[in-house]
Amino acid sequence: MSGDKPIELPSEAELAEMSRDELVRLGTKMDGVELVHYEERFPVPGTRAERRAERIVALWFVVSALSGLAFLGVFLFWPWQYEAPHTDGHLLHVLYNPLIGLFLGLSVVALGVAALLYTKKFIPEELAVQQRHDGPSAQVDRATLVAELADAGERSGIARRSLIKRTAGLGAGVLGLGVAAVPLGALIKNPHADSETKNSLWHTGWKAEKGEKVYLRRHTGNFHEVSLVRPEDVEPGGFETVFPFRESEREDDHALVAALKRADAPVMLIRMRPNQAVTKRSGQEDFNYGDLYAYSKICTHLGCPTSLFEQQTGLLLCPCHQSQFDVFEYAKPRFGPATRPLPQLPITVDEDGYLVARSDFIEAVGPAFWERKS
Numbered sequence: 001m002s003g004d005k006p007i008e009l010p011s012e013a014e015l016a017e018m019s020r021d022e023l024v025r026l027g028t029k030m031d032g033v034e035l036v037h038y039e040e041r042f043p044v045p046g047t048r049a050e051r052r053a054e055r056i057v058a059l060w061f062v063v064s065a066l067s068g069l070a071f072l073g074v075f076l077f078w079p080w081q082y083e084a085p086h087t088d089g090h091l092l093h094v095l096y097n098p099l100i101g102l103f104l105g106l107s108v109v110a111l112g113v114a115a116l117l118y119t120k121k122f123i124p125e126e127l128a129v130q131q132r133h134d135g136p137s138a139q140v141d142r143a144t145l146v147a148e149l150a151d152a153g154e155r156s157g158i159a160r161r162s163l164i165k166r167t168a169g170l171g172a173g174v175l176g177l178g179v180a181a182v183p184l185g186a187l188i189k190n191p192h193a194d195s196e197t198k199n200s201l202w203h204t205g206w207k208a209e210k211g212e213k214v215y216l217r218r219h220t221g222n223f224h225e226v227s228l229v230r231p232e233d234v235e236p237g238g239f240e241t242v243f244p245f246r247e248s249e250r251e252d253d254h255a256l257v258a259a260l261k262r263a264d265a266p267v268m269l270i271r272m273r274p275n276q277a278v279t280k281r282s283g284q285e286d287f288n289y290g291d292l293y294a295y296s297k298i299c300t301h302l303g304c305p306t307s308l309f310e311q312q313t314g315l316l317l318c319p320c321h322q323s324q325f326d327v328f329e330y331a332k333p334r335f336g337p338a339t340r341p342l343p344q345l346p347i348t349v350d351e352d353g354y355l356v357a358r359s360d361f362i363e364a365v366g367p368a369f370w371e372r373k374s
């Protein structure tokens with residue numbers, strides 16, 4: 001911006017002829033900037049002190065790059081799957097989160113330290129005073145500003161410090177890769193590769209395998225305890241969250257815990273009150289067992305647990321964005337951003353009186369995804 005004192009401005013032709021130094025001086029003068037103090041950090045280039053400072057800055061950039069690489073390595077290859085306590089893989093499992101946090105944090109901090117050190121050690125000491133002015137910038141101001149910025153870049157000395165330039169590029173590049181790996185990580189493994197297994201987006205932990213019965217199991221707080229559910233366990237108007245259980249998993253600590261931790265496993269078992277009128281979804285008229293209805297707990301908006309049940313109104317509330325689902329009408333959304341009903345799990349009772357799933361859900365649970373048509 002131009003200063004208050006009238007300054008004789010160059011013509012457009014003169015402006016085009018001016019060198020960068022002349023433009024810098026003109027811009028400084030027009031901005032009413034007074035340079036009070038200016039001093040190069042290393043007036044004599046190439047001294048031992050300068051080279052040592054350069055190596056220290058480069059070292060921090062290298063630390064940033066190595067930490068970024070370590071983060072990428074842990075994120076992509078570390079065994080992150082749950083392993084029960086007292087098993088071989090448990091220690092590796094519990095180290096996963098601390099390690100990705102440690103390496104990502106170290107990479108960011110080292111990059112910041114390197115930038116700070118560079119500023120402290122190489123950017124010339126300068127004290128300038130400038131008056132403030134109002135109004136928009138004229139074309140001449142913009143031209144001089146660009147020249148000043150280019151000049152500042154040159155004075156910073158970064159152009160001639162190839163070691164710092166390269167290591168800075170390395171550090172920032174690896175950190176950028178690490179940051180990009182987080183959203184892209186899920187795409188590296190094709191989530192639809194095994195679309196017929198319970199590990200695909202199309203199926204859940206309720207899918208029967210080798211004809212084995214899948215029971216409804218409550219979570220007692222003890223990951224290794226198996227507590228199966230009978231119809232009489234749920235009071236009219238009551239609600240219980242249940243998870244899948246197979247008899248073959250009874251002695252398998254790992255499978256018992258994994259079933260409780262699967263994102264698609266939680267199901268809400270709801271008992272309607274006697275004589276409560278319920279509208280069933282077309283084609284799913286026999287999915288309930290008497291007054292008992294089982295719905296996926298995973299919100300069809302963005303996948304939060306829809307845990308709040310209001311038995312008087314029959315509304316299930318998702319606390320994340322307040323979607324409400326009406327269990328008196330096949331868990332259809334009544335309010336909020338969710339647009340699809342909660343999927344219903346077909347249930348029945350086996351010969352011993354325990355509740356079991358008749359099959360997996362007949363549609364994908366949770367939020368929509370690209371390949372999903374409905």
Ligand code: FES
Nearest residue numbers: 299301302318321
């Ligand atoms: S995740 Fe349930 S309303 Fe958004």
